[in-house]
Amino acid sequence: MSTSDLLALRIRQLMKKPDDIAQAASLLKKTRFRSKEIFERCYERRLRREVYKPGDLVLVCNKAVEQSADRKHHLRYLGPFQVVRQTKGGSYVVSELDGAIWRQGVVAFRLLPFISREQVEELNWMDEDEDDEDEEDLEDVDWNEDEISSSSSTDEDQEEDL
Incomplete structure (x- = not known):
């Protein structure tokens, strides 16, 4: 790489720096608010006074x-x-x-x-x-004794099958 190519790369990097900083700041802000919401949700009972x-x-x-x-x-x-x-x-x-x-x-x-x-x-x-x-x-509640006895007999039948 020549010196002019290196200078051109460095100039592009410096021109992108404000955009990169803004993007990093917005990402940091978003993750901090998300972390705050998670913390408040987890410790909701302790934080409430x-x-x-x-x-x-x-x-x-x-x-x-x-x-x-x-x-x-x-x-x-x-x-x-x-x-x-x-x-x-x-x-x-x-x-x-x-x-x-x-x-x-x-x-x-x-x-x-x-x-x-x-x-x-x-x-x-x-x-x-x-x-x-x-x-x-x-x-x-209307309790039907026939249904209760039939359900208990089916349980007994199932135990016999085992």
Whole structure:
């Protein structure tokens, strides 16, 4: 190859450089957004955070226990506490039930909603109502004993064939 051919190749490469950079940037942008969508889909439950309103009762994760060796023997959550407000950074200011405010804020991922016994009983009543509806649906079914006995006899016949 002559020097003029090498210079011509280099000039073509330099002329293509902005197009190549734009193409690489668009490909990078597309793959990053695709990766972000996949991440959000996989970790959807972990990324979703509840927003607690002032007055809500919450439990606070006991961080000191989580890092200790004998964590099985201690309470993992402290509380219940009452949410006072949410700060600009997203953490929460909580107070004891008697109104004494904690000195430090609590990050959102360390909070769990407090479910009182009354709420648990209400949930149990709702589950029992659904079970009763299922039983009523079964009572409405017309059970034909001949079909049931014939299906059981075919099962016995199949076992004999084996």
